[in-house]
Amino acid sequence: MPRQLSLAPELYTNSNEAVDHRYMAQMREQDETPAPIDPTKPKFTLVVGPSPFTMMRGWEFFLTSPYEGATYISTVLHNAGYPVRIVDVRYAVDPLNEAYRQIMEGTDVLGICTFEDNFPFVNELMTMVKDARPDVPIICGGSLVTSVPHVFMENTACDIAVISEGEITILELMESYCAGRWEKDLPSIRGICFRGPEGKMRRTRPRGQMMDLDSLPRMRLDLWPQSKSPMGLQPQIISSYSRGCKMDCSFCYRTTPQVRAKSPEKMDRDLAWLKSQYNIDFCFFVDLTFSSHRRQTLEMCDVISDHDLRWTCLTRCADMDQPRINAMRDAGADIILYGVESLGSEVLREARKGNSENLTVRAMRTTFEGGVRFGALLIVGLPNETEESLGHMVEFAESYHHVTRVKYLSAMPGTTVYRQAIDKGLMRSEVDHLNWLSIEQALHEDEFLNVSGLPERACRDAYSRIYDAYAPGPVMDFKHYPEHFNYFYPQPNDGLERSTSYAGPGWRSKFSSAGPHLVPGSERFTLDKIAPPEVAAAGSLLVPCGAKKLSGEATLAPASA
Ligand code: B12
Numbered sequence: 001m002p003r004q005l006s007l008a009p010e011l012y013t014n015s016n017e018a019v020d021h022r023y024m025a026q027m028r029e030q031d032e033t034p035a036p037i038d039p040t041k042p043k044f045t046l047v048v049g050p051s052p053f054t055m056m057r058g059w060e061f062f063l064t065s066p067y068e069g070a071t072y073i074s075t076v077l078h079n080a081g082y083p084v085r086i087v088d089v090r091y092a093v094d095p096l097n098e099a100y101r102q103i104m105e106g107t108d109v110l111g112i113c114t115f116e117d118n119f120p121f122v123n124e125l126m127t128m129v130k131d132a133r134p135d136v137p138i139i140c141g142g143s144l145v146t147s148v149p150h151v152f153m154e155n156t157a158c159d160i161a162v163i164s165e166g167e168i169t170i171l172e173l174m175e176s177y178c179a180g181r182w183e184k185d186l187p188s189i190r191g192i193c194f195r196g197p198e199g200k201m202r203r204t205r206p207r208g209q210m211m212d213l214d215s216l217p218r219m220r221l222d223l224w225p226q227s228k229s230p231m232g233l234q235p236q237i238i239s240s241y242s243r244g245c246k247m248d249c250s251f252c253y254r255t256t257p258q259v260r261a262k263s264p265e266k267m268d269r270d271l272a273w274l275k276s277q278y279n280i281d282f283c284f285f286v287d288l289t290f291s292s293h294r295r296q297t298l299e300m301c302d303v304i305s306d307h308d309l310r311w312t313c314l315t316r317c318a319d320m321d322q323p324r325i326n327a328m329r330d331a332g333a334d335i336i337l338y339g340v341e342s343l344g345s346e347v348l349r350e351a352r353k354g355n356s357e358n359l360t361v362r363a364m365r366t367t368f369e370g371g372v373r374f375g376a377l378l379i380v381g382l383p384n385e386t387e388e389s390l391g392h393m394v395e396f397a398e399s400y401h402h403v404t405r406v407k408y409l410s411a412m413p414g415t416t417v418y419r420q421a422i423d424k425g426l427m428r429s430e431v432d433h434l435n436w437l438s439i440e441q442a443l444h445e446d447e448f449l450n451v452s453g454l455p456e457r458a459c460r461d462a463y464s465r466i467y468d469a470y471a472p473g474p475v476m477d478f479k480h481y482p483e484h485f486n487y488f489y490p491q492p493n494d495g496l497e498r499s500t501s502y503a504g505p506g507w508r509s510k511f512s513s514a515g516p517h518l519v520p521g522s523e524r525f526t527l528d529k530i531a532p533p534e535v536a537a538a539g540s541l542l543v544p545c546g547a548k549k550l551s552g553e554a555t556l557a558p559a560s561a
Pocket residue numbers: 046049050051053062063067068069070072073111112113114115116117118139140141142143144147162164165166167170238240244252253254255256286287288410412413414440
């Protein structure tokens with residue numbers, strides 16, 4: 001347990017009351033034998049909104065894959081007999097009107113997945129739905145509403161905010177709703193915020209996290225609309241064996257921070273199901289730190305190796321050694337993503353990262369020697385970064401060409417960095433900041449909150465050079481490109497021989513990043529419009545960001561590229 005916990009203390013509790021055990025038992029039973037869909041039960045629509053986030057070449061599958069949070073929420077409801085529909089507008093041209101249209105096709109209760117980068121969409125959608133159908137209750141869940149429930153309850157039409165893990169809470173909420181008992185029950189349903197009769201936000205006791213992840217059902221990926229599309233489900237999926245992280249970095253938000261893991265037997269059953277039902281061939285294990293515990297990592301690799309998968313995962317440099325890398329290689333690991341973030345010792349100390357340049361170099365050598373690819377995740381603009389330490393990071397990237405993601409530091413709600421940004425007056429209001437976060441595309445022209453105080457030019461130059469030094473992602477033959485996608489920056493430079501020997505010559509010559517189009521109206525949220533002038537001047541003067549040039553200057557390549 002870290003010494004200083006920066007996230008809300010209520011996130012560190014356990015779902016260990018009688019009611020939790022009842023629903024965990026129900027989830028297990030209904031995984032074996034799902035209840036038949038009962039047409040008299042309320043129709044539950046779950047909306048997955050747009051994100052401006054782009055991915056570098058070889059990682060596009062990550063943007064379009066069904067993902068775990070929405071899958072688990074819809075699966076437990078489906079298995080309990082509710083008619084559930086996922087409305088996935090992640091890459092619709094006009095996500096707001098498309099989501100509204102689909103909701104109006106038949107919804108009794110609306111669930112919305114909230115993320116750091118979709119506040120304006122969620123906010124505007126809730127207003128539209130409430131105007132048309134005030135009788136439809138709106139339940140929000142996910143990382144954003146968990147980090148700032150007060151913003152939702154004070155500024156939006158959200159009726160109920162589900163905090164942290166959602167499987168038990170949504171089952172309890174819906175059972176009570178079906179029985180017409182919300183008025184009486186809501187104050188005692190743990191893990192929610194709702195509006196009391198006087199209109200004031202009320203927060204119930206925390207739900208906490210399940211201690212036994214084996215209660216989770218096997219994921220029903222066929223609930224996603226992609227499974228009914230002409231090409232069917234993509235064979236690359238997102239999955240995990242654990243939730244939480246033992247660390248507490250200053251810039252990172254964890255919706256379910258406590259470390260909990262499935263048993264190897266459960267993992268084996270899950271992978272066998274995913275393989276046989278959905279014919280998957282690649283998995284991104286999104287455990288926050290896949291290799292944190294040596295014995296467990298070895299056990300999980302043993303399980304994975306029985307399922308003939310190629311895969312990738314996220315982890316920490318400090319949590320790698322020869323036995324782990326060998327087991328990961330033997331189980332099919334293609335590239336391992338490491339949260340390097342920075343090389344500056346003062347930067348890493350301030351960020352509570354528990355990493356150092358030495359550990360990074362050691363992890364990189366261990367990974368290379370194990371025959372696995374090393375992918376560094378880097379941040380430009382953390383507190384205490386200097387021009388010198390940034391320059392060193394650029395040299396590191398250009399020497400090895402093993403970067404898989406670079407981002408400007410983002411003040412994510414609920415984190416230490418976020419609170420510091422508020423204290424320093426970098427935001428006019430939390431709502432302004434949330435609106436602004438919806439235009440961050442993970443491209444070099446993004447606007448940024450200049451927390452480090454470095455010159456904008458130094459940050460942008462470092463970003464561009466690091467970006468150009470990245471390695472190919474693991475899925476170069478991705479076929480499920482959506483019809484409406486944006487393709488950025490053809491890059492004729494192949495980088496090191498290591499990259500071409502993996503991905504072939506010209507591997508990023510058509511585009512080097514791809515992602516959805518920005519949502520119409522994004523131009524309302526640029527820093528010059530929503531932040532103090534000195535803040536806009538420090539991180540948005542030199543290049544127009546995507547939202548400023550919405551007229552469409554991005555390079556477009558054919559959809560089938
Ligand atoms: C896979 C992943 C992605 C993928 C897939 C997208 C996705 N939407 O999941 C991609 C690459 C696209 C992605 C992109 C981004 N991500 Co991301 N991502 C993750 C990751 C690694 C796993 C998510 C996951 O599946 N978790 C496991 C599931 C079970 O947990 P969950 O998603 O929180 O869902 C549970 C509850 O939140 C709740 N719940 C969720 N939705 C709903 C809806 C309802 C109605 C209810 C009742 C409950 C409920 O119940 C679920 C089950 O318990 C997490 C880290 C992590 N391990 O959680 C980060 C994380 C979610 N991402 C994060 C961020 C910031 C982003 C980006 C904005 C990029 C950025 N700026 O860095 C983008 C945009 C996200 C988006 N709009 O989709 C942050 C979110 C912080 C925040 N406060 O919002 C996280 C927590 C990582 C981190 N520590 O920084 N991400």
